[in-house]
Amino acid sequence: MLKNLSTAAVTTSIALAFVASVPAPTSALAAPATTTSAANSPATLDNARIAAHFDLAQGRMPENIALSPGGTAYVTFAAARQIARVTPGGATRILATLPAPADGGVHTPVLGFALTTGIVRAHDGTLYVLYATGTDDLTGLWRLRPGGEPQRIAALPATGLPNGLALDPRTRTLYMTDSVLGTIWSVPTSGGTPTAWSTAPELASGGFLGANGLKLHGGAVWATNLDKGTLLRIPVLPGGRAGRVQTRATGLTGIDDFAFTGRGDRVLATLNGPNEVALVQPGGGHATVLTAADGLQNPTSVALHGNTVYVLSAAYTTAVDPNLVLARLNC
DSSP, X not given: OOOOOOHHHHHHHXXXXXXXXXXXXXXXXXXXXXXXXXXXXXXXXXXXXXXXXXXXXXXXXXXXXXXXXXXXXXXXXXXXXXXXXXXXXXXXXXXXXXXXXXXXXXXXXXXXXXEEEEEEEOTTSOEEXXXXXXXXXXXXXXXEOTTSOOEEEEEOOTTSOEEEEEEETTTTEEEEEETTXXXXXXXXXXXXXXXXXXXXXXXXXXXXXXXXXXEEETTEEEEEETTTTEEEEEEBOGGGOBOOOEEEEOOOTTEEEEEEOSSTTOEEEEETTTTEEEEEOXXXXXXEEEOGGGTOSSEEEXXXXXXXXXXXXXXXXXXXXXXXEEEEEXX
């Protein structure tokens, strides 16, 4: 029985699915947000350097990141099914490996391999992680307490692909995107049965992956849609209900994860296929601030600690040097 897919099979699977899914231009995308040069942007990134290299042969393709108050990164390694701690100096320690599905994950929707995706860190050091396997017994939300073992605390549909994850510490609620089912789920941090918080059409995929990155900011849930190249804002209404979706930016080809810079609604966003990080302004315009020349290899996630920017690259389709790039944000 198949237990693991080779790294070559994983990268080939993603590459073929991604290329096949790239949509032709449509009238709905006929007026993308204005793209400006980095030189004309009111903020730039500099001092970019690769702080850590990860082992592609072991499936250590970093997918998502959460930071501690001290700047330590907690990372999911997608194809290795692992949760790791990475210091700013690049030292990496594996904290846990999630159990492999009996079929090796070949029934995981779209991608065909089991993968760890979104991660958040609570104030007490507890980590919450999403896991997609295509099986009922493992797909869902997992919790890893300091010094403990990973435990699934909420099941999610095996027909979906849980991806982005965000935590509201005030209400102790976790929000989760499903990139295949076009859904944002919510569930208490104690676990239980998730609720479909939003199934708005703006979250749906265009044939590959839809709703992807996820953050909470300014009384709203923000999400990206990879297939549609959009950044979305969904207000949280009284009682916790989802409001009407607002499209805040378009034309962000291959947008994956994003992070707010601390200045209003301005964000840094990873553009996976183009190998870029974009600075997206509140009005929707965006500028490229990091590229493959800075070490990016299919960037998957971004986080900020002060003015230090952390960017993970999974090398899903480049199949070269998954890594962590650090850079400095100049406002």
